[in-house]
Amino acid sequence: MDLKFTPEEEAFRDEVRAFLAEKLPQRLSDKMRKGQHLTKAEHEEWHAILNARGWLANHWPVDWGGTGWTVIQRFIFETETALANAPRVLPFGLSMIGPVLLKYGSEEQKRKWLPRILDGSDWWCQGYSEPGAGSDLASLKTSAVRDGDHYVVNGQKTWTTLGQYANMMFCLVRTATDGKKQDGISFLLIDMATPGIEVRPIRLLSGDHEVNEVFFTDVRVPVENLVGEENRGWTYAKYLLTYERTNIAGVGSSMAALGDLKDIARTQRRGGRPLAEDPQFAARLARLEIELENMKTTNMRVLAAAGAGAAPVAESSMLKIRGTEIRQTIDDLMRRAAGTYARPWVPESFEGGWNGEPVGPEWAGPVATQYFNNRKLSIFGGSNEVQREIITKAILEL
Amino acid sequence: MDFSLGEDRQMLVDSLSRFLADKYPFATRTAAAFEGTGWSRALWGQLAELGAIGALFDESVGGFGGSPFDVGVVFGELGRALVTGPWLATLQAGHVLAAAGLTDDLGAVIAGEAVIGYAEEEADTWFDPAEIATRATVSGDGWVLDGAKTVVSCAGSVDRLLVVARAEAGLSTFLVERDAPGLTVHDYLLVDGGSAGDVTFAATPARLVGIAGEAGPVIEAARALGLVALAWEGVAVMDVLRDQTLDYLRTRKQFGIQIGKFQALQHRMATIALEIEQARSAAINAADSFSADRIVRERAASAAKVTIGKAGSLAAEEAIQMHGGIGMTWELALSHYAKRLMMIGHELGDEDYHLARYIELGRERIAEEA
Numbered sequence: 001m002d003l004k005f006t007p008e009e010e011a012f013r014d015e016v017r018a019f020l021a022e023k024l025p026q027r028l029s030d031k032m033r034k035g036q037h038l039t040k041a042e043h044e045e046w047h048a049i050l051n052a053r054g055w056l057a058n059h060w061p062v063d064w065g066g067t068g069w070t071v072i073q074r075f076i077f078e079t080e081t082a083l084a085n086a087p088r089v090l091p092f093g094l095s096m097i098g099p100v101l102l103k104y105g106s107e108e109q110k111r112k113w114l115p116r117i118l119d120g121s122d123w124w125c126q127g128y129s130e131p132g133a134g135s136d137l138a139s140l141k142t143s144a145v146r147d148g149d150h151y152v153v154n155g156q157k158t159w160t161t162l163g164q165y166a167n168m169m170f171c172l173v174r175t176a177t178d179g180k181k182q183d184g185i186s187f188l189l190i191d192m193a194t195p196g197i198e199v200r201p202i203r204l205l206s207g208d209h210e211v212n213e214v215f216f217t218d219v220r221v222p223v224e225n226l227v228g229e230e231n232r233g234w235t236y237a238k239y240l241l242t243y244e245r246t247n248i249a250g251v252g253s254s255m256a257a258l259g260d261l262k263d264i265a266r267t268q269r270r271g272g273r274p275l276a277e278d279p280q281f282a283a284r285l286a287r288l289e290i291e292l293e294n295m296k297t298t299n300m301r302v303l304a305a306a307g308a309g310a311a312p313v314a315e316s317s318m319l320k321i322r323g324t325e326i327r328q329t330i331d332d333l334m335r336r337a338a339g340t341y342a343r344p345w346v347p348e349s350f351e352g353g354w355n356g357e358p359v360g361p362e363w364a365g366p367v368a369t370q371y372f373n374n375r376k377l378s379i380f381g382g383s384n385e386v387q388r389e390i391i392t393k394a395i396l397e398l
Numbered sequence: 399m400d401f402s403l404g405e406d407r408q409m410l411v412d413s414l415s416r417f418l419a420d421k422y423p424f425a426t427r428t429a430a431a432f433e434g435t436g437w438s439r440a441l442w443g444q445l446a447e448l449g450a451i452g453a454l455f456d457e458s459v460g461g462f463g464g465s466p467f468d469v470g471v472v473f474g475e476l477g478r479a480l481v482t483g484p485w486l487a488t489l490q491a492g493h494v495l496a497a498a499g500l501t502d503d504l505g506a507v508i509a510g511e512a513v514i515g516y517a518e519e520e521a522d523t524w525f526d527p528a529e530i531a532t533r534a535t536v537s538g539d540g541w542v543l544d545g546a547k548t549v550v551s552c553a554g555s556v557d558r559l560l561v562v563a564r565a566e567a568g569l570s571t572f573l574v575e576r577d578a579p580g581l582t583v584h585d586y587l588l589v590d591g592g593s594a595g596d597v598t599f600a601a602t603p604a605r606l607v608g609i610a611g612e613a614g615p616v617i618e619a620a621r622a623l624g625l626v627a628l629a630w631e632g633v634a635v636m637d638v639l640r641d642q643t644l645d646y647l648r649t650r651k652q653f654g655i656q657i658g659k660f661q662a663l664q665h666r667m668a669t670i671a672l673e674i675e676q677a678r679s680a681a682i683n684a685a686d687s688f689s690a691d692r693i694v695r696e697r698a699a700s701a702a703k704v705t706i707g708k709a710g711s712l713a714a715e716e717a718i719q720m721h722g723g724i725g726m727t728w729e730l731a732l733s734h735y736a737k738r739l740m741m742i743g744h745e746l747g748d749e750d751y752h753l754a755r756y757i758e759l760g761r762e763r764i765a766e767e768a
C-alpha cells in the first residue's frame with residue numbers, strides 16, 4: 001500500500017493548478033468565496049472554459065470527449081478546483097444524463113445529445129421526484145401514453161433543481177400500470193419548450209429559488225426521445241442515481257471548506273483568544289478533520305475498486321451518507337464560528353454586484369443561509385435513511 | 399413539589415395563545431417578520447394590553463408578575479407563535495430599569511408606549527461583558543457615549559435604548575433616545591425573521607441608570623432572566639416541531655404505508671421526545687434557581703442554554719430531515735420554527751460558551767467553599 005501521489009500525479013496536479021491560475025475568472029471565484037449565487041450565464045461560462053480545455057466531461061470515455069483520467073486524477077481535479085473556489089460543474093448533463101446515454105442510449109441519441117452537453121447548447125434538469133413519489137420513487141404517476149410517433153405526458157414533477165434555467169429534462173414516466181411498479185417506468189427526454197409545460201418556483205427555507213414544480217398537460221414528446229426500451233426506465237434511473245450519490249459525497253469540496261473553516265478558527269477571536277484555542281471548538285474541529293481524513297481514503301478505496309465510472313450501489317451509499325454528514329458538520333461549525341453574526345440576513349448580499357456594508361466579518365454573511373440550505377444534502381439523491389436501507393440490504397444482508 | 403403553572407398563569411397562557419392563534423396566523427407572521435422593521439408595532443400594543451409585558455415585572459415596579467415562571471410562560475407563547483420584536487430586550491432592559499427604581503420609565507415600557515432596546519453586545523465581546531469597550535464619559539452635568547454595539551434587536555425601530563457602557567468607575571447602564579445626536583443605526587433583517595441593527599455612538603448624550611460602575615451584577619442577573627426566557631421559548635418551539643413532525647409521520651405515506659411506521663424514524667422520534675423533556679426540565683430548573691444565590695442561578699441558566707442548544711439543533715435538524723423535501727420549504731411553517739430554534743442557539747451566548755461558563759462557575763464554587 002502507498003497513499004502517496006506518484007510523480008505523474010504530482011505533475012498533473014501542477015497542471016491543474018496552472019490551468020486554474022490562468023483560466024478561472026476571478027469574478028467567479030470571488031462570488032464562490034463570498035457564497036454568492038451564480039447566474040445562468042456564469043455557470044455556462046465556466047463550463048465553456050473547461051470544455052475548451054477538454055476537461056468538462058472528465059469521466060466520460062475519450063471517444064465522446066472525455067479525458068480518460070484515472071480516479072486519482074479526477075479526485076485531484078475535484079479538490080484543486082474546489083480549493084481555487086471554482087464553480088462546481090453542474091451534474092445534470094455531465095454526471096446524470098450523460099452517463100445514462102453513454103450506457104443505454106442509441107448511437108443516434110449519443111451523437112445528438114452528448115456534444116450538446118459539452119458545448120452548452122442544452123441545460124438539463126432532473127425530473128424524477130413527484131409530490132407522492134420521493135423516497136418511493138418507483139410509485140411515480142406522471143403518465144406517458146403512446147399516440148402515433150409521440151408520447152403524451154400528463155402529471156407533475158417537483159423539486160426540480162434549476163429547472164427555471166433548463167431547456168431539457170430527463171424524466172421518469174409511467175408507461176404501464178399492470179405488474180410491478182418498477183416495470184412500468186420509462187425514461188424520456190423532454191424539451192421544456194414543448195406546449196403544456198409549466199414551471200413554478202418553490203422557495204426554500206433559506207430564501208433561495210433553486211427548485212421548482214413542473215406541470216405537464218398533454219405534452220407531446222417524440223418517440224425517438226425514449227431512452228432504451230419502454231418500461232425498462234427503472235434500470236437506467238438507478239444507474240444514474242449511483243453516479244449522483246458518488247458525486248454528492250463531495251470530498252474535494254469539503255476539504256476546501258475545511259481549509260476555510262480552519263483559517264476562520266485561527267483568526268476569529270472569542271473571549272480574547274483565537275477560536276481555534278477554545279477547547280470546545282477545537283474538539284469539534286479536530287473530530288471533523290479526523291472524519292474527513294478517513295473519508296478521503298474511504299472514497300479513494302471505493303472509487304479505485306470500481307475503476308472507471310461510478311461506485312457500486314451499496315458503497316456509493318456509504319460515500320453519500322458520510323460525505324453529506326461531513327459537509328453538514330462543516331456548515332454547522334461555520335455557523336458556530338460566526339457566533340452572534342450568524343443571525344443577520346441580508347439576501348441582497350448573495351447576489352453579485354452587491355456592495356453594501358457587511359454585518360460582522362464578511363465570511364459570516366452567508367453561513368446561516370448555507371447551513372439551512374445544505375440540510376438538503378441528507379434529503380436529496382436518495383435520503384440518508386434510504387441509503388442506510390440500501391446498505392442494510394445490499395451489504396449487510398439483514 | 400408542585401409542577402403546575404397555577405391558575406393566574408394558566409389564564410395568561412390561555413388568553414395569549416387564543417389571541418395569537420386568532421390575530422397572528424402564520425401568513426401574517428411571515429409578512430411581519432420579513433418586511434420593513436421585521437415586527438409589528440400594532441401587535442406589540444395589543445399584546446401589551448393583554449398583559450404580556452406587565453407579566454414580566456413585579457408588582458412593586460408596576461407589573462403584575464415578574465417571577466421567572468411568569469417570564470417563562472410568556473416567552474413560551476411568543477415562541478409558539480414565532481412572534482418577532484424586542485421582547486428579550488424589553489425583559490433585560492426592563493430588569494435593569496426596575497433594579498434602578500426607574501418605575502416611570504418602566505411604566506411606559508409596560509404600557510407598550512415606549513418600546514425599548516437593549517444594547518450590550520459588541521463586535522469583540524463574544525457574549526462576555528468584561529470585553530465591553532463602549533465608553534461613557536461625564537460631560538457637563540450629564541454623560542456621553544462613544545463606541546459601537548452590534549446585532550441590537552430592532553435597533554432601528556425602538557424608541558430608546560438601554561446601553562451598557564464602560565465608565566471610569568466600571569460597567570454602567572444608560573438610557574439613550576433613539577433620535578439622540580451622534581447615534582446612527584445600520585439595520586437589517588434576521589435569518590429567523592425580525593430585525594436588528596449595528597448602533598454607533600459619537601458623543602451621544604445619555605442618562606445614567608443606577609449607579610456608575612455597579613452595573614455588572616445587574617446585567618448579569620438580567621441575562622440570567624433572559625436565558626430563562628430563551629429556554630422556555632426554545633422548549634415551546636421544540637414542542638411545535640415535534641407535534642408537526644408527528645402529524646407528518648402519521649399522514650405522509652411512502653412505500654404504501656405511513657412513514658411513521660418505519661422503525662428507523664420511530665426511534666429517532668422517541669429520542670427527540672426524550673430530549674425535549676430534558677430541555678423542559680432544564681428550563682424549569684433555570685427558572686427555579688433564579689432567586690437562589692448567584693452561582694446556583696448562573697449555573698442553572700448556563701445549564702439550560704447548553705441543553706437547549708443541544709436538544710434544539712437535534713430537534714430542528716431532525717424535523718426537517720423527517721419531512722424530506724417539503725421540510726426545506728419557506729411555505730411550510732415548520733422550517734421557520736426550525737430556523738428560530740437554531741437562532742435561539744446564537745442569542746445570549748451559545749452552547750459552547752455556556753458549557754465553558756458552567757465549568758468555570760463550578761470551579762468558583764469549589765474555591766469559595768475551600
Ligand SMILES: Cc1cc2nc3c(=O)[nH]c(=O)nc-3n(C[C@H](O)[C@H](O)[C@H](O)COP(=O)(O)OP(=O)(O)OC[C@H]3O[C@@H](n4cnc5c(N)ncnc54)[C@H](O)[C@@H]3O)c2cc1C
Nearest residue numbers: 126128129134135159160161376380383385719720722723
Ligand atoms: C433542495 C432539493 C433539491 C432537489 N432536487 C431534485 C431534482 O433536481 N430532481 C428530482 O427529481 N428530485 C430532486 N429532489 C427531491 C429529492 O430527491 C427528494 O426530496 C427525496 O427523494 C426525498 O423524497 P421526499 O421529499 O418525498 O421525502 P419522503 O420520501 O416523503 O421522506 C420523508 C422522510 O421519510 C424518510 N423515509 C422514507 N422512506 C423511508 C424508509 N423506508 N425507511 C426510513 N425512512 C424513510 C425519508 O428519509 C425522510 O426522512 C430535491 C430535493 C431537495 C430538497
